[in-house]
Amino acid sequence: MSAAxxxxxxxxxxxxxxxxxTTAGEALAADGRTVIAAKINGEPRDLATLVADGDIVExxxxxxxxxxxxxxxxxxxxxxxxxxxxxxxxxxxxGPPVENGFYYDFDVEQxxxxxxxxxxxxxxxxxxxxxxxxxxxxxxxxxxxxxxxxEPYKLELIGLKGGADAEESVEVGGGQLTIYDxxxxxxxxxxxxxxxxxPHLPSTRGIPAFKLMRSGGAYWRGSEKNPQLQRIYxxxxxxxxxxxxxxxxxxxxxxxxxxxxxxxxxxxxxPTELGSGxxxxxxxxxxxxRIMEDYSRRRHEEAGYSFVNTPHITKENLYQISGHLDWYxxxxxxxxxxxxxxxxxxxxxxxxHNLIFRSRGRSYRELPxxxxxxGTVYRYEKSGVVHGLTRVRGMTQDxxxxxxxxxxxxxxxxxxxxxxxxxxxxYGLDDFYLELSTKDPVKFVGTDEDWEEATETLREVAxxxxxxxxxxxxxxxxxxxxxxxxxxxxxxxxWQMSTIQLDFNLPERFELEFQGADGSRQRPVMxxxxxxxxxxxxFGVLVxxxxxxxxxxxxxVQVIGIPISEAHVSYLGDVAKKLRERGIRVEVDSSDxxxxxxxxxxxxxxxxxxxxxxDEDIAAGAVSFRYRSGEQKNGVPVxxxxxxxxxxxxxxxxx
RNA sequence: GCCGACGUAGCUCAAUCGGCAGAGCAACGGUCUUGUAAACCGUAGGUCAGGGGUUCGAUUCCCCUCGUCGGCUCCA
Numbered sequence: 001m002s003a004a005x006x007x008x009x010x011x012x013x014x015x016x017x018x019x020x021x022t023t024a025g026e027a028l029a030a031d032g033r034t035v036i037a038a039k040i041n042g043e044p045r046d047l048a049t050l051v052a053d054g055d056i057v058e059x060x061x062x063x064x065x066x067x068x069x070x071x072x073x074x075x076x077x078x079x080x081x082x083x084x085x086x087x088x089x090x091x092x093x094x095g096p097p098v099e100n101g102f103y104y105d106f107d108v109e110q111x112x113x114x115x116x117x118x119x120x121x122x123x124x125x126x127x128x129x130x131x132x133x134x135x136x137x138x139x140x141x142x143x144x145x146x147x148x149x150x151e152p153y154k155l156e157l158i159g160l161k162g163g164a165d166a167e168e169s170v171e172v173g174g175g176q177l178t179i180y181d182x183x184x185x186x187x188x189x190x191x192x193x194x195x196x197x198x199p200h201l202p203s204t205r206g207i208p209a210f211k212l213m214r215s216g217g218a219y220w221r222g223s224e225k226n227p228q229l230q231r232i233y234x235x236x237x238x239x240x241x242x243x244x245x246x247x248x249x250x251x252x253x254x255x256x257x258x259x260x261x262x263x264x265x266x267x268x269x270x271p272t273e274l275g276s277g278x279x280x281x282x283x284x285x286x287x288x289x290r291i292m293e294d295y296s297r298r299r300h301e302e303a304g305y306s307f308v309n310t311p312h313i314t315k316e317n318l319y320q321i322s323g324h325l326d327w328y329x330x331x332x333x334x335x336x337x338x339x340x341x342x343x344x345x346x347x348x349x350x351x352x353h354n355l356i357f358r359s360r361g362r363s364y365r366e367l368p369x370x371x372x373x374x375g376t377v378y379r380y381e382k383s384g385v386v387h388g389l390t391r392v393r394g395m396t397q398d399x400x401x402x403x404x405x406x407x408x409x410x411x412x413x414x415x416x417x418x419x420x421x422x423x424x425x426x427y428g429l430d431d432f433y434l435e436l437s438t439k440d441p442v443k444f445v446g447t448d449e450d451w452e453e454a455t456e457t458l459r460e461v462a463x464x465x466x467x468x469x470x471x472x473x474x475x476x477x478x479x480x481x482x483x484x485x486x487x488x489x490x491x492x493x494x495w496q497m498s499t500i501q502l503d504f505n506l507p508e509r510f511e512l513e514f515q516g517a518d519g520s521r522q523r524p525v526m527x528x529x530x531x532x533x534x535x536x537x538x539f540g541v542l543v544x545x546x547x548x549x550x551x552x553x554x555x556x557v558q559v560i561g562i563p564i565s566e567a568h569v570s571y572l573g574d575v576a577k578k579l580r581e582r583g584i585r586v587e588v589d590s591s592d593x594x595x596x597x598x599x600x601x602x603x604x605x606x607x608x609x610x611x612x613x614x615d616e617d618i619a620a621g622a623v624s625f626r627y628r629s630g631e632q633k634n635g636v637p638v639x640x641x642x643x644x645x646x647x648x649x650x651x652x653x654x655x
Numbered sequence: 656g657c658c659g660a661c662g663u664a665g666c667u668c669a670a671u672c673g674g675c676a677g678a679g680c681a682a683c684g685g686u687c688u689u690g691u692a693a694a695c696c697g698u699a700g701g702u703c704a705g706g707g708g709u710u711c712g713a714u715u716c717c718c719c720u721c722g723u724c725g726g727c728u729c730c731a
Contacts, residue, residue, distance in 0.1 A: 111659050216726025217658030224728045228658055231726070259723095263666080272704080272722055328731055348731060382656050382729065391730075477731050501731095528731090565688045592688085600692035614690055626691055634690090 032202040072097035075236040081192040082123035101235035131205035209243040210236035258543035277386040277393030284556035305372040310352035349375035362514035368404035389540030431488040433468035437475030454502040479505035561588035564614030
């Protein structure tokens with residue numbers, strides 16, 4: 001370290017000269033509350049870091065993404081300290097910041113109870129109030145091992161540090177190990193310490209708002225072969241307001257939960273008699289599903305798809321040919337033995353579509369051949385992962401397989417991606433990004449050249465759509481790379497929707513061939529593609545996206561007639577008849593509830609249009625609209641009202 | 656599959672420290688005939704998820720199974 005009296009640094013783009021021994025915090029005139037750390041030469045560092053000649057120093061604000069990560073990481077430390085004080089036997093795992101919060105893993109005798117979390121949170125508040133300082137200290141590997149002798153998981157991390165596949169973590173980086181000491185601000189006494197790369201807030205007092213959220217089991221280093229630790233999740237924010245906003249968002253998401261809305265709106269249920277992950281759709285959900293499917297069918301027809309149907313069960317040989325039994329047997333329902341053969345419920349449609357392809361000789365003139373099916377598949381999802389409609393054991397995929405030549409592949413993929421995005425937009429999703437999943441270096445079949453070509457083609461096609469493209473290295477299925485379309489919903493959550501996968505492998509395994517113009521036999525390329533993914537899942541996503549308030553074209557009941565009194569029922573009956581003739585799903589509430597109650601019921605059912613009629617409307621040959629917003633429009637001539645409704649349905653707009 | 660919590664009427668939720676299970680909404684029957692989010696009265700509804708155990712007695716305590724929820728792992 002140079003003992004220069006003056007050093008030159010670059011601060012906010014401008015050169016400055018400071019005295020030797022100046023810290024980044026001093027140089028930035030940071031208060032430790034709004035500016036909580038510094039970026040020195042692009043690396044996040046503590047404010048207490050001494051700046052050196054030539055350093056480029058920038059502030060990290062607590063309300064920046066990086067700043068919040070530091071805040072959350074420091075909060076994780078406070079939590080770990082509190083946990084170890086209350087549960088002295090608790091051994092430390094890892095404790096990184098994550099999106100919207102942080103967690104820390106602990107090896108404890110007993111899993112945490114909600115009551116334990118309260119105690120930990122209480123102790124954390126005391127630590128925050130006390131204002132313990134975070135002090136960084138470099139240690140040698142040997143010294144760290146000695147200091148952390150009682151922390152077996154930390155020792156393991158130290159051991160990993162130098163390894164060939166050195167993973168970056170918040171505990172250990174590639175180089176020098178550091179330990180952060182939490183010191184009493186008055187006495188300077190050591191309160192707690194943790195192996196950590198940092199940086200940290202200067203003081204625990206700089207944590208403006210935090211809350212412990214939940215606890216649960218988590219495998220050490222993410223592998224189910226390892227022991228299970230207990231993880232506590234928390235959140236922390238730069239202000240109380242920001243935290244309240246976040247908690248509000250969570251509440252809002254909860255209100256949209258499709259499982260809750262599905263029951264409330266009488267759309268679907270999971271009868272326990274059927275078994276976990278098997279849904280039944282009630283009439284109201286059934287209508288929505290039918291409309292979704294009908295519209296999709298129509299669009300596929302227009303786009304040149306052929307419709308096929310295949311059974312739900314097959315002899316095992318098919319999945320031996322396809323290779324699914326090699327890779328996914330664990331995820332399939334166990335076989336049924338009959339007549340000396342083993343039958344499996346189908347987990348994938350593609351092998352059956354391949355059989356259709358090869359049922360006779362194929363000509364290049366037939367390509368691209370696009371086979372489409374609403375194919376129901378069954379997968380044995382592990383009991384802990386089944387989740388509403390988004391993770392089920394029986395589902396219907398809107399599955400298509402496109403067989404084409406290598407020359408056609410690029411254009412076919414381009415138009416396919418455009419088709420997929422257009423259709424998703426019609427269902428009301430319009431904020432997308434694409435994800436390109438590439439070869440898993442371990443789990444793959446086929447040649448590197450094929451993968452290379454397929455991946456590059458997909459990349460090119462994805463880029464041609466000018467949507468944000470995120471890479472997912474190693475995320476592909478064993479038989480080929482894929483593009484997935486991720487959609488952001490009404491409250492900004494992202495859902496994986498459509499997938500488009502290139503496959504050079506299955507055509508090989510099924511020995512698919514077509515005859516080219518020159519008479520030679522050639523192998524087609526296969527494109528797998530599910531647009532909704534599964535209808536069930538897509539249905540669930542739409543419920544959440546619309547918070548149950550479907551646009552008129554999808555709404556199970558589009559119009560409900562509400563008579564002011566019983567005398568007006570038949571008039572509304574006539575209006576309803578006219579609407580029905582125009583294909584509108586309409587009901588008249590002729591129950592003996594009062595009008596106000598009927599409005600309340602229709603409102604709760606999220607019916608897009610309420611048509612009220614009383615003496616005044618009847619005299620004018622009119623009806624009065626009430627919309628979901630509560631807004632009303634009185635005395636609308638019947639024909640005009642019908643036109644408005646039909647128009648909204650036909651244009652598939654939200655109202 | 657693993658860790659944890661939970662399961663009371665169709666729904667939301669009470670109560671019973673082991674002693675005949677209770678309310679609102681919904682349903683059904685009646686009265687009322689109404690102008691933009693809940694009229695009034697009444698009736699019915701439960702093997703307290705299922706099975707086993709402990710006990711004079713179990714919805715309550717214990718065990719198993721099923722299911723749900725929150726995590727982890729997995730997701731063709």
